[in-house]
Amino acid sequence: MNSPNKYVITVVGTTAIGKTALGIKLANYFDADIISADSRQFFKEMKIGTAVPSDEELAAAKHHFIQNLSIFDDYSVGDFEKDALAKIKELHQKNDIVILLGGSGLYVDAILKGLDYFPKVDPAIRIQLKEELATEGIIPLQQKLKKLDLVSYNTIEISNPQRIIRALEISIGTGKPYASFLNKDKKSERNFIPIKIGLAAERPIIYDRINKRVDIMIDEGLVDEAKSLHQYKKLNALQTVGYRELFAYFDDEITLDFAIEEIKKNTRRFAKRQVTWFKRDLETKWFDYKSDLESITTHIQNTMLL
Secondary structure (H helix, E strand, O other): OOOOOEEEEEEEEEOOOOHHHHHHHHHHOOOOOEOOHHHHHHOOOOOOEEEEOOHHHHOOOOOOOOEEEEEOOOHHHHHHHHHHHHHHHHHHOOOEEEEEEEEOHHHHHHHHHHOOOOOOOOOHHHHHHHHHHHHHHHHHHHHHHHHHHHHHHHHOOOHHHHHHHHHHHHHHHHOOOHHHHHOOOOOOOOOOEEEEEEEOOOHHHHHHHHHHHHHHHHHOHHHHHHHHHHHHOHHHHHOOOHHHHHHHHOOOOHHHHHHHHHHHHHHHHHHHHHHHHOOOOOOOOOEEEEOHHHHHHHHHHHHHHH
């Protein structure tokens, strides 16, 4: 059962919307620690391209699961669920409130709801899909997923080969859409009460903030950071926006200017999918990204009294 006085205040929203800034304000207001559920920020080699909080931001509030892994580590969402729940339990020993910042919807859901159950399927399906990826590229796999499971096509990061193959192998192996298995089975009970806050803005504002953030990343040295990781480009951790495009530039497939524009475009697409994912949860209370702290803390405190 949920504890009557243990809370996880969760802040979700698109990339570049201001989750870190609000999270730090809430952490200071409630004297609480922050759990990061941004799977891209786990890896210490990927600082610039994943918009890891600055040294000043990290010093302003205690953060957990930021640059705690290497790109060479084998770390799954199931590992994160176990580790994050243990950390939340530990933090709740000294404070009734923990702040959870989420850009990765699957990782947020893993903490708040638990992971979904998927039937076992023939391993040969994954082998075949990997062969198709190697020979034909990712676009045919994307189109196949769009046909078999439109919901997943519109919500998962379809530029990530690992996510595409996972959704396809379940859809093909079971004859049912991957999305049909999400949130169906009873999950493990959580010993805390989630309070879900979402930050929102009009699409042109989000897109402008994303474009400016990418420009800042480039100025801060993203090209050199990606260059240092180029030899490891096949690792799962590096199958992500901001690095994949620059790897194509290093491989003389595209120009640098085109790579930068592709980063912006693909990040905007990723943000659109984030919105689709987070809007599914009707328990989330949405605030404009410029909302003052008082209005948000008032909502939180009123929710605690219910």
